[in-house]
Amino acid sequence: MPSTNPLQPVMEHGWICGFRNMVRKENSLWWSTRKWWVQSLVWLFILNGFIALILWIIPALDKSPSVPASTELLQVFVTTLEGGFAMIGVMVLAQGLVVNEKKFGTAAWIMSNPVSRSSFILSKLVGNGWGIFIIVVLLQSLVCYFQLSLKAHFLPNPVPFILGIALVCLHMLFYLTLGIMLGTLFNSTGPVVGISIGLFIGLTILSQVLAGIAPWLAGILPDRITQLAGIVTAGQALPAAWPIPVSIAVILSVIFILIAIFRFGREEF
């Protein structure tokens, strides 16, 4: 075969081998298929549709000029819509990332290429984390902010909103890494999405129960992050213990990914 050509061999080695190409592939699944606009429309309908309902449709139907304050609506958007519905959406999106590749045999094909097991897992995190951030968080937040500005005829202070959204992103990262880890532990999507949603609901209930009997414990659960996001979006001061749940979520996310890499590294195809 031709020996002189301008193509250069890819010089990736070790744990990062094949990472760049895998991320390109994960990105292409979001941006080169209809997935990007389907997801954009779905989340536009669910998240901004709700905001539009409150801002435009209900007042028009009730003939009432009163709508909730911008800050209040931004808080609802951050805690209930992004922190609730979108969070469950992340779990649903994460359920098949690893399991489907194992089930359909594409993971075995990928692993017959010069791709490290860690690159496979990290590319799932980076490619899908980016897709979720752009479509589920950034695009929806911009549209929400635009709607509120249009209704209020002024631009609300974006900084608290951005900080609130940043905290919700961290909470999403926690569930995305959890989904990836569970995908390496199970061979069907049922347990992956079931455990994720169960944990989400369980932590919400647990933090409410603990709030009465051991508030310090309720304050360190990862679930607390969305509440912190609501507080910061409202422009209020964060409680002194805010770094604890944030750190715990970050540490657990790292642990989930390390477990996923370890478990996937032991997978036999």
Add this chain to the structure above:
Amino acid sequence: MESTDNWVIETDGLSKSYNGTQALKSLDLKVAKNSIFGFLGPNGAGKTTTIKLLLGLTRPSSGGGRVCGKDIVHDSLEVRKGVGYLAQNPRYYEHLTARETLRFRAGFFYRGPKSEIENRVSETLKLVGLDDKADRPIRGFSGGELQRLGIAQAQINYPDLLILDEPAASLDPQGRRDVLEVMARLRKHTSIFYCTHILDDVQQVSDTVAILNHGQLIAQAPLQELLVGSDGIIYTLVLEGDTSAAYKRISSLPWVSNISAQSKQDQTTWEVAVTDEAVAKTDLLKMVICDEHLTVIEFGRHKHELEEVFLSIVEGGQNAKH
């Protein structure tokens, strides 16, 4: 001792067990560079397990090996950089087209001008005859087309070694022929190690074969050596006419040890066992043909069909390696 540079695959006591069941028992295999090596065995013999071990898709229970000089356990990534692999039931991303699939795989090996990568992709698609279907999503591909795509993706990095697991299985005769043609075309560029249980295919394209049964290597030899067999030098003649005089004359020759004759309709088949191959090669046909009452229909060194050899080895429990 032969240099490791001569071998594209070497295994040393390579073994694998699953939940206490031994799938592969201490495999010692050597595959020469630039050969088409047929790896045969009945279903469940351990062929696919061997391939998975070579590629690092699974870990050996004991033993080890080298592919292109790289350790299959510790340098698995480096091994995969020099290998192209077609799985038994290949699965690719169905939303991608054939061209996108090749482009994606090429991305693991090369970077450079986009046009050069596209040239390589187009060239490989042409090699397997998929250039006219290059931009169709894979989900609509037939079994034969998928298999050809499998060979194309395995070849896109111009590997030193192509590992093909049942490349022609589940294909119709035309698909099989196409795949064998592609393999024959590739033989001048790379070494090919392939598993199959279709013995006709092996006989057509392989130069060396190994037979695996119940996870154990039971024969490994150049194909021609295996087909000639171990039952001495035998020439086969198919004759028409009165053979009695010729029979007497030939059987009295000092270098002829035995003639077995079988008649069927108007033809008689002789299997002539000889002790001196050189003399038999030059004189045997002449000594038969001089009989004016005889017509020689066929003449040649007796060769077994691979199927015959395979069955006698696998079913006969012949454990000695050739």
